[in-house]
Amino acid sequence: xxARALAKxxxxxxxxxxxxxxxxxxxxxxxxxxxxxxxxxxxxxxxFSTMFQDAAGTTxxxxxxxxxxxxxxxxxxxxRGIERGWGQxxxxxxxxxxxxxxxxxxxxxxxxxxxxxxATTGLVLDSKLAVVAGAFHEVKFxxxxxxxxxxxxxxxxxxxxxxxxxxxYPGAPSSFTxxxxxxGSGNGKLRLSFGPARSASPSNALVGxxxxxxxxxxxxxxxxxxxxxxxTAQKPVLSARKNLLTNTEEFSAWTQEAVTxxxxxxxxxxxxxxxxxxxxxxxxxxxxARIGGTIFVAEVKADGYSKVxxxxxxxxxxxxxxxxxxxxxxxxxxxxxxxxxxxxxxxIFVRPFGFDDHTGVGGWCIRPLDDAATASTNPNxxxxxxxxxxxxxxxxxxxxxxxxxxxVTTAPSPSYQRVNTATDYDTVGFPHYLKFDGVDDNLATGxxxxxxxxxxxxxxxxxxxxxxxxxxxVDHNSPQAxxxxxxxxxxxxxxxASMAFRTRGSGxxxxxxxxxxxxxxxxxxxxxxxISSYVSKLxxxxxxxxxxxxxxGVGNYSNAQLYxxxxxxxxxxxxxxxxxxxxxAATADLTDAExxxxxxxxxxL
Amino acid sequence: xxxxxxxxxxxxxxxxxxxxxxxxxxxxxxPAYGGTGVTHAALHAWDDPAFLAALQAIPxxxxxxxxxxxxxxxxxxxxxxxxxxxxxxxxxxxxxxxPMLPTSGNAxxxxxxxxDRNGTRELWYxxxxxxxxxxxxxxxxxxxxxxxxRVPGTVAAWVQPLDQYDAYKLVNPFTGKPDECTFGxxxxxxxxxxxxxxxxxxxxxxxxxKR
Numbered sequence: 001x002x003a004r005a006l007a008k009x010x011x012x013x014x015x016x017x018x019x020x021x022x023x024x025x026x027x028x029x030x031x032x033x034x035x036x037x038x039x040x041x042x043x044x045x046x047x048f049s050t051m052f053q054d055a056a057g058t059t060x061x062x063x064x065x066x067x068x069x070x071x072x073x074x075x076x077x078x079x080r081g082i083e084r085g086w087g088q089x090x091x092x093x094x095x096x097x098x099x100x101x102x103x104x105x106x107x108x109x110x111x112x113x114x115x116x117x118x119a120t121t122g123l124v125l126d127s128k129l130a131v132v133a134g135a136f137h138e139v140k141f142x143x144x145x146x147x148x149x150x151x152x153x154x155x156x157x158x159x160x161x162x163x164x165x166x167x168x169y170p171g172a173p174s175s176f177t178x179x180x181x182x183x184g185s186g187n188g189k190l191r192l193s194f195g196p197a198r199s200a201s202p203s204n205a206l207v208g209x210x211x212x213x214x215x216x217x218x219x220x221x222x223x224x225x226x227x228x229x230x231x232t233a234q235k236p237v238l239s240a241r242k243n244l245l246t247n248t249e250e251f252s253a254w255t256q257e258a259v260t261x262x263x264x265x266x267x268x269x270x271x272x273x274x275x276x277x278x279x280x281x282x283x284x285x286x287x288x289a290r291i292g293g294t295i296f297v298a299e300v301k302a303d304g305y306s307k308v309x310x311x312x313x314x315x316x317x318x319x320x321x322x323x324x325x326x327x328x329x330x331x332x333x334x335x336x337x338x339x340x341x342x343x344x345x346x347x348i349f350v351r352p353f354g355f356d357d358h359t360g361v362g363g364w365c366i367r368p369l370d371d372a373a374t375a376s377t378n379p380n381x382x383x384x385x386x387x388x389x390x391x392x393x394x395x396x397x398x399x400x401x402x403x404x405x406x407x408v409t410t411a412p413s414p415s416y417q418r419v420n421t422a423t424d425y426d427t428v429g430f431p432h433y434l435k436f437d438g439v440d441d442n443l444a445t446g447x448x449x450x451x452x453x454x455x456x457x458x459x460x461x462x463x464x465x466x467x468x469x470x471x472x473x474v475d476h477n478s479p480q481a482x483x484x485x486x487x488x489x490x491x492x493x494x495x496x497a498s499m500a501f502r503t504r505g506s507g508x509x510x511x512x513x514x515x516x517x518x519x520x521x522x523x524x525x526x527x528x529x530x531i532s533s534y535v536s537k538l539x540x541x542x543x544x545x546x547x548x549x550x551x552x553g554v555g556n557y558s559n560a561q562l563y564x565x566x567x568x569x570x571x572x573x574x575x576x577x578x579x580x581x582x583x584x585a586a587t588a589d590l591t592d593a594e595x596x597x598x599x600x601x602x603x604x605l
Numbered sequence: 606x607x608x609x610x611x612x613x614x615x616x617x618x619x620x621x622x623x624x625x626x627x628x629x630x631x632x633x634x635x636p637a638y639g640g641t642g643v644t645h646a647a648l649h650a651w652d653d654p655a656f657l658a659a660l661q662a663i664p665x666x667x668x669x670x671x672x673x674x675x676x677x678x679x680x681x682x683x684x685x686x687x688x689x690x691x692x693x694x695x696x697x698x699x700x701x702x703x704p705m706l707p708t709s710g711n712a713x714x715x716x717x718x719x720x721d722r723n724g725t726r727e728l729w730y731x732x733x734x735x736x737x738x739x740x741x742x743x744x745x746x747x748x749x750x751x752x753x754x755r756v757p758g759t760v761a762a763w764v765q766p767l768d769q770y771d772a773y774k775l776v777n778p779f780t781g782k783p784d785e786c787t788f789g790x791x792x793x794x795x796x797x798x799x800x801x802x803x804x805x806x807x808x809x810x811x812x813x814x815k816r
Binding site: 055065067229230231232233234235237285286422423435437438439440441466468469470480481493494495509569570571572574 | 607652
């Protein structure tokens with residue numbers, strides 16, 4: 001099937017699946033942007049079924065904070081291609097003869113037994129139908145039995161080096177799925193190797209070791225421009241973490257500074273000073289606090305003491321103090337505030353004056369204050385004789401990153417996220433994202449052929465956590481160095497509050513730079529490129545904020561790898577990607593794509 | 606807690622080879638620089654006990670798993686801060702985080718600077734403190750004050766090397782491959798060098814082959 005015919009078949013399948021769009025129809029998805037066979041990608045970190053921890057697609061991502069080595073492109077609906085393997089028809093004659101193994105037909109399975117002492121590679125099968133060079137293929141098979149002491153061996157190659165090797169445990173029959181990216185060479189067949197192994201190698205298997213392989217082995221193309229990363233240190237992780245605190249419902253696990261923390265019920269705690277003349281409070285060092293803007297939010301209520309301070313723990317750090325009897329702010333930055341809630345509770349927002357890395361100043365603290373405390377009291381120096389029968393109630397603490405330019409009063413109250421540890425936290429209802437470390441994390445596709453178009457649309461839900469160094473959200477053919485290329489950057493240049501879309505043909509790059517976007521910042525970014533039409537635009541949360549109409553030269557875009565989270569020579573993104581759509585075409589109406597991405601990113605357009 | 610690690614340039618290949626089978630190629634991929642070029646390669650990885658154990662078993666690799674002695678401040682959880690601290694603890698500089706070469710005031714000796722040349726980011730190492738207000742031309746104007754540091758693996762326009770330190774390498778110790786450059790409208794790679802593996806000749810004169 002040719003590429004065009006395949007695209008039509010997939011579009012048709014999608015149309016059948018989706019049943020049309022409109023009133024009463026199913027929800028809009030980015031797959032609809034690709035119904036006419038447009039080249040591109042759509043990655044959706046909220047969909048666990050599209051992510052694997054390894055580039056070989058062996059180990060699915062099942063929870064947050066797991067690495068992502070393979071992200072599947074959803075634009076074609078993940079519709080598998082035709083069967084290129086075996087149904088129930090795998091026969092002994094399908095194996096390439098090898099005297100080092102013996103084969104036995106057991107009805108529903110074939111036993112592969114090690115016969116000699118010098119076997120090395122396992123017994124080999126070639127796919128039944130020709131595979132597609134350069135494409136991803138999904139291989140499914142089942143190991144039904146393994147002899148005692150041995151493990152199972154599997155590898156796949158299209159004539160070059162093995163693409164994936166796994167070892168399976170004795171006595172643990174299972175079904176397995178691997179996703180294999182073929183290179184452009186090979187003999188037109190996907191070559192699969194199976195056999196017994198020991199110590200992670202088939203050459204260590206003993207004579208008589210065997211595996212029993214189901215006769216059902218499936219090999220199907222998995223169309224799409226899937227993104228992968230084979231190197232452990234360079235894999236992003238899946239995350240849904242928003243609250244930078246830990247132990248948010250275990251105040252007794254916070255550092256107790258002359259206080260006692262007692263759970264009242266659920267997430268509600270009472271913090272009481274000890275009977276000592278001391279500085280009283282609970283302290284915590286946030287995990288993942290960043291240089292940039294943050295807000296500390298908690299709900300508090302008087303319970304004997306009616307004054308409370310929340311702030312950074314160093315003597316000169318930001319703090320704000322509140323009177324819970326009157327519901328007023330005693331002292332604090334203009335952006336800090338107190339909002340009444342039912343039953344005597346207040347939600348307190350504390351916005352730092354400065355925007356430092358809080359890990360460097362010992363973290364944050366919540367301090368009950370006695371009645372003598374005033375607006376001029378520095379809570380980090382304020383010592384008083386505590387009454388253990390009195391205290392304050394606290395619940396739902398959180399520290400979240402917000403843009404330095406965003407005022408608390410206009411920011412929506414962030415929904416509370418329970419965080420126990422760095423890997424144990426609430427995920428339902430919180431946007432999922434790929435977290436890139438700004439050091440070496442990235443994903444890349446194989447070559448994506450955009451040579452048939454000089455129009456480009458990129459829609460990304462992304463966070464940049466810092467403006468200190470240049471970061472690339474996405475890059476195709478590195479427009480910094482090469483013609484006929486495009487990229488989305490955050491920031492565009494170091495130490496600037498910038499984001500930009502860059503596009504070029506044979507000429508110089510045309511940069512659409514938005515310069516009022518200080519980190520940390522989460523937004524829907526849309527880049528629009530048109531080489532011959534001299535179009536380079538950047539939209540920010542659905543609004544055009546920058547454009548360049550400079551001459552980009554001529555030609556179409558290139559056939560090159562798409563990098564996600566860096567460009568080929570570096571400039572790693574320090575931030576998150578919630579959603580990414582790249583479409584090799586002009587998109588007349590961006591409303592649906594931007595609204596969809598905003599929903600997945602947790603921003604309001 | 607996440608992991609940062611660093612290895613001297615002479616041991617990059619051995620360290621990456623040791624990790625390749627189980628953890629993929631080129632885990633140490635972040636170049637760190639001294640006054641004469643790349644001195645180390647670093648990495649940052651999210652929490653992975655198996656990877657940490659493998660790193661700790663490799664000779665010459667310095668690993669920081671984020672644990673700190675009792676009484677010490679906790680390690681930062683910011684990957685950038687952790688990586689920068691480890692690189693600087695080896696006396697090296699991180700090119701990706703290099704500040705821009707100032708256009709006024711002093712350039713400070715021992716600092717690695719970034720310099721933007723028509724949209725291309727270059728690295729320059731300041732040998733001696735000098736005033737950019739006085740010496741404000743392009744940095745190559747002042748070879749006694751500041752020297753260019755080539756970024757391994759990049760293909761940029763050929764520049765006449767000053768000495769063995771910025772000579773093009775037959776085998777670059779960071780990439781394990783010949784250095785490349787562009788010259789006369791072509792991309793070239795080093796195929797011959799002196800006895801130390803250095804090539805200081807212009808492409809087309811000696812030791813270069815067109816790609």
